[in-house]
Amino acid sequence: MTIESLGAGGDGIARDAEGRPLFVPGTLPGEAVRATPGGRRGEGSLATLDEVLAPSPDRVAPPCPHFPACGGCAMQHFAAAPYAAWKRARLGEALARAGFEDAPVAETRVTPPATRRRADLALRRRADGSVVLGFHEAGGAAVVDLATCLVLDPALVALFEPLRALLRGLQAFRREGSAVLNLLDTGPDLLLRLDGTPGTADRASLAAFAGAQGVPRIAGASPKGGATETLAQLGPVSIALGGVPVAPPPGAFLQATPQGETAIVEAVLNGLPKKLTAKTRIAELHAGLGTLSFPLATRARVTAYEGSADAVAALDAAARKAGGRVAAVRRDLARQPLMARELDGFAALVLDPPYAGAADQMPALARSSLQRIVYVSCNPAALTRDARLLHATGWRVAQATPIDQFLWSTQLEAVVAFERERREARAS
Numbered sequence: 518m519t520i521e522s523l524g525a526g527g528d529g530i531a532r533d534a535e536g537r538p539l540f541v542p543g544t545l546p547g548e549a550v551r552a553t554p555g556g557r558r559g560e561g562s563l564a565t566l567d568e569v570l571a572p573s574p575d576r577v578a579p580p581c582p583h584f585p586a587c588g589g590c591a592m593q594h595f596a597a598a599p600y601a602a603w604k605r606a607r608l609g610e611a612l613a614r615a616g617f618e619d620a621p622v623a624e625t626r627v628t629p630p631a632t633r634r635r636a637d638l639a640l641r642r643r644a645d646g647s648v649v650l651g652f653h654e655a656g657g658a659a660v661v662d663l664a665t666c667l668v669l670d671p672a673l674v675a676l677f678e679p680l681r682a683l684l685r686g687l688q689a690f691r692r693e694g695s696a697v698l699n700l701l702d703t704g705p706d707l708l709l710r711l712d713g714t715p716g717t718a719d720r721a722s723l724a725a726f727a728g729a730q731g732v733p734r735i736a737g738a739s740p741k742g743g744a745t746e747t748l749a750q751l752g753p754v755s756i757a758l759g760g761v762p763v764a765p766p767p768g769a770f771l772q773a774t775p776q777g778e779t780a781i782v783e784a785v786l787n788g789l790p791k792k793l794t795a796k797t798r799i800a801e802l803h804a805g806l807g808t809l810s811f812p813l814a815t816r817a818r819v820t821a822y823e824g825s826a827d828a829v830a831a832l833d834a835a836a837r838k839a840g841g842r843v844a845a846v847r848r849d850l851a852r853q854p855l856m857a858r859e860l861d862g863f864a865a866l867v868l869d870p871p872y873a874g875a876a877d878q879m880p881a882l883a884r885s886s887l888q889r890i891v892y893v894s895c896n897p898a899a900l901t902r903d904a905r906l907l908h909a910t911g912w913r914v915a916q917a918t919p920i921d922q923f924l925w926s927t928q929l930e931a932v933v934a935f936e937r938e939r940r941e942a943r944a945s
């Protein structure tokens with residue numbers, strides 16, 4: 518069969534005899550391949566690639582030995598330039614589906630390998646007591662035991678083996694769990710979600726590991742989430758966001774790479790209205806630890822709303838020390854979205870919602886007196902749904918920037934600046 522196009526999930530798409538889509542993972546447009554049809558996928562079926570008969574000129578040798586088994590990466594077989602163009606096209610399609618047919622989409626801002634500073638590693642204990650540590654396999658629940666990872670910062674990869682040795686001896690690790698690693702300015706910050714309760718011996722091992730590996734803090738929690746407990750702390754934890762030091766809670770959200778963070782911040786600042794004064798006010802939703810709040814505060818006064826109690830406490834403490842141009846407010850924006858009249862007086866609004874998007878918040882934004890909205894999205898489908906309402910209520914896309922924060926994955930980060938269409942423009 519011949520692959521006609523590349524789907525949003527990264528699969529090559531061919532057609533069966535009846536013209537229905539046949540999704541073939543690991544293939545590229547234009548390729549002739551031999552594949553065996555298997556299960557169903559949406560309105561078509563899924564096929565397993567047996568052989569590439571005529572490779573695309575865009576096919577490259579995947580650099581990682583764990584590709585394609587490891588589910589962390591899906592697109593290592595795709596050359597860098599067409600891969601970046603594919604991500605850019607996906608943002609254009611997401612906006613077109615919302616009604617913005619000819620939105621100005623910038624070139625993709627790419628992220629180099631070996632820069633990811635955040636990892637959520639799955640852990641399993643084998644029957645012989647040894648430890649499997651890695652990401653879930655592509656399309657399955659099993660965990661791929663990783664010897665290396667080309668997207669992660671080497672400082673995190675260097676912890677794989679010491680972590681296996683630590684976990685092997687921990688009584689609190691029975692069958693499965695996860696390890697969230699955040700690379701902060703003070704070194705790796707570790708949150709272990711284990712299926713047992715650490716006793717005295719475990720705590721001693723954790724403190725020894727922290728000292729030996731230069732990990733200033735280890736926290737624990739149950740695999741189901743819930744409250745975290747500090748299990749070992751040898752020093753302070755800190756990361757500078759927009760130049761302001763913040764002490765993140767264990768497992769806190771960080772943008773995936775420093776380069777991605779820079780690209781997002783630049784696109785957000787470029788999306789603001791040009792005329793801002795020291796008295797201008799900006800509303801920021803889903804502020805987290807302040808990744809965007811502190812850069813925004815260099816242009817205006819910022820009211821930063823965030824739902825997580827821990828995150829807002831860290832943001833508030835950092836903001837107070839930094840001189841008070843950021844006011845941190847705790848608010849669950851899904852249950853209690855900002856109302857249109859609360860947005861009076863803000864020159865612009867920046868939102869950076871979680872993967873589900875901001876469906877509950879959009880009607881008030883569309884109705885408000887706002888003239889500028891900068892939407893940071895990690896989910897093109899949610900962006901399409903949320904942007905549709907803006908299209909229907911007279912907004913236009915001023916600029917859209919795709920950011921490839923998750924190298925070789927099918928994920929897409931984007932910053933889209935919307936502005937209200939001027940009346941004369943709408944009349945014409």
Ligand SMILES: C[S@@+](CC[C@H](N)C(=O)[O-])C[C@H]1O[C@@H](n2cnc3c(N)ncnc32)[C@H](O)[C@@H]1O
Pocket residue numbers: 770771772803804805806807808809822823824825828848849850851852869870871872895
């Ligand atoms: C994609 S992160 C962005 C964080 C921050 N802007 C940054 O760049 O680091 C989304 C943020 O939304 C917050 N969040 C999720 N659901 C929320 C809700 N219902 N109300 C308010 N904030 C929420 C999360 O806690 C998280 O901090």
